Structure formats: structure tokens, C-alpha cells
Amino acid sequence: MISSDVLRGYNDTIVLACLLDKDSYGYEINKQIRDQSRGYYHIKETTLYSVFNRLEKHGFITSYFGNESLGKRRTYYHITPKGYEYYCSKCQEWKETQELIDAFVRETIEEK
Amino acid sequence: MEKIRVFVDNVFSGLPKTKEVIDMKRDILSNMEEHYLELIKQGKDEDSAFGIVVSEFGSIEDIRRELNLDEILYNESNLPIDEDNPMISYFQRKFRNGIIAGVVCCIIGVFGTAVIYEIFYYNYLVEAMQIAWFSVFVCIGVILFIYWGMEKDRFEKSCGSLNGMEAFQEAPMKNKKMKGIINGILWQLTVLIYLLMGFFMGLWHPGWIIFIISAIISSVINAFL
Numbered sequence: 001m002i003s004s005d006v007l008r009g010y011n012d013t014i015v016l017a018c019l020l021d022k023d024s025y026g027y028e029i030n031k032q033i034r035d036q037s038r039g040y041y042h043i044k045e046t047t048l049y050s051v052f053n054r055l056e057k058h059g060f061i062t063s064y065f066g067n068e069s070l071g072k073r074r075t076y077y078h079i080t081p082k083g084y085e086y087y088c089s090k091c092q093e094w095k096e097t098q099e100l101i102d103a104f105v106r107e108t109i110e111e112k
Numbered sequence: 113m114e115k116i117r118v119f120v121d122n123v124f125s126g127l128p129k130t131k132e133v134i135d136m137k138r139d140i141l142s143n144m145e146e147h148y149l150e151l152i153k154q155g156k157d158e159d160s161a162f163g164i165v166v167s168e169f170g171s172i173e174d175i176r177r178e179l180n181l182d183e184i185l186y187n188e189s190n191l192p193i194d195e196d197n198p199m200i201s202y203f204q205r206k207f208r209n210g211i212i213a214g215v216v217c218c219i220i221g222v223f224g225t226a227v228i229y230e231i232f233y234y235n236y237l238v239e240a241m242q243i244a245w246f247s248v249f250v251c252i253g254v255i256l257f258i259y260w261g262m263e264k265d266r267f268e269k270s271c272g273s274l275n276g277m278e279a280f281q282e283a284p285m286k287n288k289k290m291k292g293i294i295n296g297i298l299w300q301l302t303v304l305i306y307l308l309m310g311f312f313m314g315l316w317h318p319g320w321i322i323f324i325i326s327a328i329i330s331s332v333i334n335a336f337l
Contacts (some may be wrong), residue, residue: 026140026142028138044170045140045169046170046172046173046174047174049136050177054178074142083152
């Protein structure tokens with residue numbers, strides 16, 4: 001069971017990670033998140049598009065129209081250098097968070 | 113696939129039609145449709161696929177929060193797109209005309225009865241004529257008020273407030289209070305005048321008309337507030 005609070009803090013990171021290697025669009029990113037998380041995370045549409053909106057507002061990604069799909073134009077997203085910097089800082093943040101929590105997590109708990 | 117579009121239209125119906133919202137709605141819809149098609153290709157039946165796609169929609173609250181739609185501020189990205197503005201003033205004009213027509217009908221209805229009396233006083237059917245005239249015109253007036261009141265609600269629901277988008281949240285609150293106060297005063301006045309007319313002038317008979325006039329005034333005020 002994964003805490004949704006924790007996930008919420010890293011939605012930006014997850015989406016940016018999907019844009020690291022190549023530009024992509026809504027549905028493809030949605031699928032990638034599902035696959036890469038081995039089915040553990042089915043991100044909601046509204047969450048995903050809120051993330052796109054926020055990332056674009058901050059200049060971490062840019063959008064452009066791509067191929068025709070079913071007669072409609074797809075919106076593709078591209079990570080910017082600023083976005084890449086933000087992604088790296090979030091990765092670092094996660095490492096530090098993990099180390100902190102790990103200090104309090106015991107592998108086995110002895111019954112007292 | 114049509115069901116998906118209807119679903120998305122429904123969920124987004126309460127949101128103002130800003131460029132951001134329209135773009136997001138379009139993207140989400142296209143995303144959902146692509147997902148649906150892939151589920152069908154995987155062998156799912158239409159209903160299951162539709163159910164899955166809908167369950168992955170999320171909550172419209174996320175969108176509201178993200179786009180700050182709870183307090184609509186008048187800044188660049190939140191301005192309604194241009195084609196809405198001519199539509200708003202066009203509708204406002206029609207609405208105003210509708211209400212004016214309704215008021216005119218009511219006035220004609222009321223005063224027409226006096227005129228009929230003057231002209232047809234000798235006719236034994238004069239009272240029937242008065243009643244008929246009055247009913248027909250007041251009926252038309254009330255129908256106009258109700259119709260335009262509903263149209264206004266429907267319009268505001270899909271396109272944001274008719275009275276301007278700033279202070280979107282404040283207006284309904286203040287208006288409700290205003291309406292309550294005005295209605296209260298209006299009706300108390302009505303009863304008072306009726307009682308006065310009855311006791312001091314014995315005008316119980318045509319005096320009751322004041323209640324109808326009050327009702328008309330009340331609906332006109334409510335339509336405009």
C-alpha cells in the first residue's frame with residue numbers, strides 16, 4: 001500500500017522521467033507510467049493533465065502539436081533544460097528522504 | 113466512443129470555458145478515447161472498456177484546483193476566449209427583451225381590463241371579457257419570465273456568470289441576501305396596502321389585484337437580480 005500523499009509529491013518527477021529519453025504525449029505517458037511501475041500506479045487523467053499544466057506553467061516542459069490521431073491533433077510534450085534540472089533535484093530529494101526514513105525503518109521487529 | 117465524449121462534456125459542464133479548460137478537456141478526451149480503443153483491441157467488451165476508462169478519469173476537483181477555478185481572477189489565461197463575449201452580450205440582449213416583453217404583457221393585461229370595462233360596460237359579458245383578457249396576457253408574461261429565467265440558468269451553467277466573471281463567488285451570496293430582503297419588504301408592503309384598502313376604502317374586491325401585481329413585480333426583480 002503506497003501513501004497517496006507521498007506519490008502526490010512525486011507526480012511531477014514521474015512524468016518528467018517519462019520525457020527524459022524522448023518527447024511523448026498524454027496517452028503514451030499514461031501507459032509508460034503504468035508499465036514502468038509494473039501496474040502499481042495507474043495515474044488518473046485529471047492528475048496527469050494537472051501535472052502537464054503545472055510543469056508547463058513553470059517552464060519545465062513545452063508542448064507542441066504532432067501527428068493527426070483519429071482526426072485530432074496530439075499534444076506532445078518536451079522536457080526543457082530547466083525541467084531536467086528540476087528532475088535531478090527531485091531525484092536528489094528522494095534519495096535524501098529515503099535515507100532519512102530508512103534510518104527509522106527496521107527490517108525485522110523483535111517481539112518484546 | 114460517443115459515451116466518452118458525453119461523459120467528459122458532462123463532467124466539464126460546470127467549468128468556465130477558458131482556453132486552458134478547453135485545451136485540457138480536448139486532451140483528456142483524446143487520451144481516454146485512445147485508451148478505450150486499446151482496451152477494445154485487447155479484447156475487452158465495450159462496456160468494460162468504457163467502465164475502465166471512466167474509472168481512470170479522476171476527479172474534476174483536481175482540475176479546478178490546478179487552474180484556480182474557485183476564484184476566477186481576471187488575468188490572461190483565465191479570460192474567456194473571444195467567441196464567448198459576443199455570445200454573452202447577444203444572450204443578454206435576448207434575455208432583457210424577453211423580460212421586457214413579459215412585463216409589457218402583464219401591464220397590458222392589467223390595464224386592458226380597465227379599458228375593456230370602459231368600452232364594453234353595457235355588455236353583460238364585460239366581466240368575462242376582462243377576466244379572459246387579463247388571464248391571457250398575464251399568462252403569457254409569466255411564461256416569458258419562467259422561460260427566460262430557465263434559459264439564463266442554463267446559459268450561466270455552461271458559460272460562467274452573465275454579470276461578469278470577476279467576484280464570481282461573491283455575487284451569488286450577496287444577491288441571495290438582497291433577494292430575500294427585497295421579497296420580504298415587497299410582500300409585507302403588499303399585505304399592508306391590501307388591508308388598508310379593505311378597511312378604509314372597502315376595496316376588498318378589486319383590491320386583491322395587488323397580490324398579483326406584487327407577484328409580477330417580484331418575478332421581475334428576481335429575474336434581474
